[in-house]
Amino acid sequence: MKIHGPNQTNFNPYKNHIQKQAEYKKDRNQSDQLEISKQAKQLQENSQPNAERAKYVQDIKQAVESGEYQVNPEKTAQKMIAFWSKER
Numbered sequence: 001m002k003i004h005g006p007n008q009t010n011f012n013p014y015k016n017h018i019q020k021q022a023e024y025k026k027d028r029n030q031s032d033q034l035e036i037s038k039q040a041k042q043l044q045e046n047s048q049p050n051a052e053r054a055k056y057v058q059d060i061k062q063a064v065e066s067g068e069y070q071v072n073p074e075k076t077a078q079k080m081i082a083f084w085s086k087e088r
Contacts, residue, residue, distance in 0.1 A: 049057075063069035 060069065
């Protein structure tokens with residue numbers, strides 16, 4: 001029995017693996033798709049901000065831009081303490 005070593009021309013241990021990858025890539029030429037359910041669409045429609053909240057936010061934005069918005073440091077500190085005092 002003669003053994004010539006792994007340098008034989010017809011010996012490629014990765015040949016099957018390479019062929020499987022090529023076949024898989026041919027089958028995977030599909031693009032990603034996103035499908036939003038009816039319930040999710042309904043939630044998106046219902047989550048539109050109400051007019052009062054939108055006006056409130058717009059008023060604050062205008063006050064900040066004009067430099068008239070003032071922060072109450074005591075109220076801010078109280079809110080911070082209340083937030084960090086909660087047990088998690």
